Amino acid sequence: MMHEQLADIVAERFVTRPPELQIDLTPGLQREETILETRGLSVWYGGFQALRDISLAVPGRRITAIIGPSGCGKSTLIRCFNRMNDLIPGFRVEGELLFEGRNIYGRGIDPVDVRRRIGMVFQKPNPFPKSVYENVAFGARVNGYVGKLSEIVERALRRAALWDEVKDKLRQNALALSGGQQQRLCIARALAIEPEVILMDEPCSALDPVATLKIEDLMRELAERYAIVIVTHNMQQAARVADYSAVMMMAEDRAGEMIEFGPTRQVFTTPKEKRTEDYITGRFG
Amino acid sequence: MMHEQLADIVAERFVTRPPELQIDLTPGLQREETILETRGLSVWYGGFQALRDISLAVPGRRITAIIGPSGCGKSTLIRCFNRMNDLIPGFRVEGELLFEGRNIYGRGIDPVDVRRRIGMVFQKPNPFPKSVYENVAFGARVNGYVGKLSEIVERALRRAALWDEVKDKLRQNALALSGGQQQRLCIARALAIEPEVILMDEPCSALDPVATLKIEDLMRELAERYAIVIVTHNMQQAARVADYSAVMMMAEDRAGEMIEFGPTRQVFTTPKEKRTEDYITGRFG
Amino acid sequence: GDNSEGGGGLSGTIVGDGSSTVFPISEAVAEEFGKLEPDVRVVVGISGTGGGFKKFCNGETDFSDASRPIKDEEKEACANNGIEFVEFQVAFDGLSVMVNPDNDFVECLTVDELKRIWEPGSTVDSWSDVRPEWPGESIALYGPDTDSGTFDYFTEVIVGEEDASRPDYTASADDNVLVQGIAGDEDALGYFGYAYYVENTDKLKLVYVRKDALEQPEVAEFMRFYLTEGRPLVAEVGYVEAPESAYQEGLDLIP
Amino acid sequence: MGVTDIEAVGPASRIRPRGPLEARLRHGREAAIHGVLFLCAFVSIFTTLAIIATLLEETIGFFGEVSIIDFLTDTKWIPGLGGGPGGLEPHFGILPLLSGTLLVAAGAAVVALPVGLLTAIFLSEYAPEWLRGIVKPILEVLAGIPTVVLGFFALTFVSEDIIKVLFPETKIFNAASAAIVVGIMIIPMVSSLSEDAMSAVPRSLREGAYALGATKLEVALRVVVPAALSGIVASFILAISRAIGETMIVTLAAGATPNLTWNPLDSIQTMTAYIVQVSLGETAQGSLGFRTIFAVGMTLFVMTLTLNVISQYLLHRFREVYE
């Protein structure tokens, strides 16, 4: 693979980005308000340190991508943002994770509230063993949303580009959907509760290009109001949609570290770290 | 997205393919021996027809890719090849599916034997809830392996580009691996039984580019001896590794149909069908 | 039992079963006999009088404990299987009428009053129906179940006709349950058959032995022991010894 | 890493290819295993046939003497009293025994199902690993206490010190105390089996619900319980079946008076207790009185069968939704 060619392709992607978002890439962005922030975050699974000293500021109304090799701790990090890792026995966290200025691992913080406001789509699609409709309606039901439930469901499914395929199967068990359909269903489920931040762990990995583009469009649309954090292996996707990118790598002891963070264009075209450049250019595509 | 640009990129990929494989793309290939063949295959899940009249010949010692939009029946088709769908209640098949000339859905065929010779990697990583080691060793154990088990495990893990990351965790539960690690473990598990045909349902969707390239290298290596069928959403991947490509689409009634099959270069550069062209060019990248 | 003569003493297995109320006596005798003849294994079960006879007449046991005499249909069953047997009286059971310890007005009841309470079609509902000065609380009646010897005996001597009784009382085959019931219920009145509660005793405890078994020396020896050394044990476990003549008659039946 | 490393492991390890002989052997072995497993399942059919066979002869004999209409409609159960001269008219109406059985089973279910299910939810969703490891086996001890002991517990503690204190008018023998203790006895059936079913629900489903802002309660009740429903319902059926079939506790504590009543504070008699009373008492085997127990046993058998056919049918429909 020729590095120059690939760098060209990166550049090309930026040129073809929708114009209204190009403004995001001006230096002015640095002053944007931070909605989620980690300060010296370290994470352990039992004796194994999965993350070391991660500091990162996620801006509101923007898309932040986390990239890095498999096993470097991307899922672990993104799952910290809504305290999903609480459920894993042996999980331990140090450092601070601020959401709108408050440490979500601090005292007096209710994870339920955090999670309602920070939605998540998981790496492995995990629909409930219920009907398609019930899957999407679940969040709205538990959070007591007012309004017609069937409208909320249809709206979420449409946004996740799934409505046409399932509108005749709303009462069918969600486990009988194809892999990609399940993934989009999980996206729809997360959208239905209208969170303030949306975390997506490889949301498009099971999707074909059509659906991927639709989801990317959706992300841009959502980013006008909400903050979005995505984990992705697809560097083109990061280049296409993310305003900011964070690059993670494994240290010698396999703990994940953040080696680079900044506006996507800068990370992709003039990375500060040699390793970032190696990773992006050497393996792009 | 500009079609011409993308077509260029496709062409570029072919130029950069490893030289030893370029010979595969000559017209002479048409005469290659068929190892797996479907003739007028139709599949139903209960009352829903998922596949209609699929006819396709998979050549030995080559990589065949199946591409198409989400929900079009790719997984369904690939799961027919080793009778995996037998386990789904309501599943029904019509037509013939020949493996080395014998109908694997015919009488007197032992699905166990078929499956040992036709290995499979699933779309959702599904490691056994056991140790990493046991996951890989299982196939060798049940198939009566002679020789040192730990060698076969190490070899399979190395080929799946996972050895370095798990060599200290061989006794740990496989479910505690990251998403990508689980996917590679499942690949290692399939390789350990040294099947004659390997079916891979989106083997790289959870993988980062480094691991993806390693797996692609592995596929090429394996294709020197075995037949490989992959389902992928990543058209660049299909373009990079596949010798043949099949394109599937959904008909009006949502049943999957095969609209194009041929050498990858031809499918990608001069498709016979307008729909193929639309799909590949319109959505490439 | 399987008979194998060995050494100086006797040996073999003797199997008994039947009424759980006779069990304590048989257990005591078997225990003492075991000390004397360690090579003879005596085992005893508690299948109830009816269940015991069923097994006895099937030829499955050597002796059968009973708290009532054998009935005609049981005799017939034995005859059909060619089982001949001998009957031994081993003890008497008591009959006691009891009220709750907290009951402070009932000091004694006449037979006539008991009859009025227990006879079929009895109109007695509350204590005041028995004696007007007693309170109006309704009486809770307890008694043994209708197939037991105690029931037969009580109906015969109190009501005046065997098996004639009002049906609406709490019946149990387990005397201990009756004791518990009466102890826990202030308005309880009940009767059952434990010797240590009364003086008045007239209810037989019997043991039936197969004739062919009795020809085996260890069984014969066991029964002889039962009717001689066993006598003091009867009282020890809470029953009343049968009259001397009954034991003597029994001893005469043993070859 | 890379290709060279792979080669460094050594010569390609080979899987032994299967010869036709081996394939046939394996086929034979698989078929044999299939056969053996089928026989295991068939033991249950055999058991049922044997039970019916042992009950049927005497039952038919019984119905030769007592009309089946009377048996099903008469509201009095006064067996055996007609034996002697001047005795009462015998009545063989199963209804009092039926009501007694249902009263105890329903009471036990009222105690055990909610308590057992809540316990299961606590153990699977709230309790830390170590606590679950302790509490679950402790509760299981309840299932192993001899029922005789539980019967006396019902009589001397539950009835005397609880029921009679709360309702002083109650008799010492009553359906409620038996039902409560039977309920306590079957708690571990519900709690342990349901907890297993809930533990088997994959964590990813819980995560999916938590990520939507669900509270622990909502996750438990709306995701975990429905996903484990098949196991939970199975535990309920097993527990209620055990309650219907329970013998010693009801014999000791529920009384022995066949009353047609729905008042749990009354003294009653269940079918099982009646069977014990007759079969361990002094009734002569072969007499009409003795035959009643076969008729009662058969009734019980038919009754539980009907209940089970209905619940299996319902379960079948549940499962289609949730699998």
Next chain:
Amino acid sequence: MTAAEAGFRRRLFLRKATAVGFALLCILATSLGIAALALLLVDITREGVGRVSWDFINSFPSRKPEQAGIKAALWGTIWMMGLTASFAIPIGVGAAVYLEEYAPRNWLTRVIQTNIANLAGVPSIVYGILGLALFVRAMSLERSVLAGSLTMALLVLPIVIIASQEALRAVPNSVREAAYAVGASRWQVVSRQVLPAAFPGILTGIILALSRAIGETAPLIMIGALLFVPFTPSGPLDRFTVLPMQIFNWTSRPQPEFRENAAAGIIVLLIVLLTMNATAVILRNRFQARARQ
């Protein structure tokens, strides 16, 4: 937004309150079971602990309460539990495997399924009647440990089967698919992947089944298990008695000393039960910890 937000806050407070209330309810329910058990145990221990001694364990029955022991009953119980387990566990798990993994979905399967659920509700005394007719008489096993154990095994079989079936059903299909895909035969899939994954649930079934078997009296009285047995069984065809029968009899004797013996017998029985369960519980916890990952 703010109005909606305020509404949500209010609701969240309510939801959290409900959640806390529910958690308390769950704790209460759990404590209820434990309290009942504790009450019973305290009561029994107070009464019987003084009698538990080596002599008590190592003496044969006697009419004298202070000399009576449980040697025969204890060994009978151990023999019977061993035999019962070795019949009921393989057959029960085998039947469950057949129904979940092998059985075609046809009428026969449905009949077997309904039938098993039905057998769970057949009263133990009816099993006693069956055991007497079938094992004691028809198979002329007499009143041996073997006949008793076979009867008990039939009695607890439905519990093992139903619990195992549920455990098998909870194993995700992806595990089966993965195993089939590497060329495992059906039995290999079942025995090496599915059964181990279902192991904790199966062990629960076994615990519950053996617990039931160890405390049952009625069916044994029916088949004519004995009570006064002055020896321990030396083989499966020997006559025997078991602890619950001994306890049953002691509780119905008038002398208060016998009640003390009964309590002591219960203590020993519970110790046997606990040792038996402990093995299973340790195994179960180990497997469950792994499966939960």
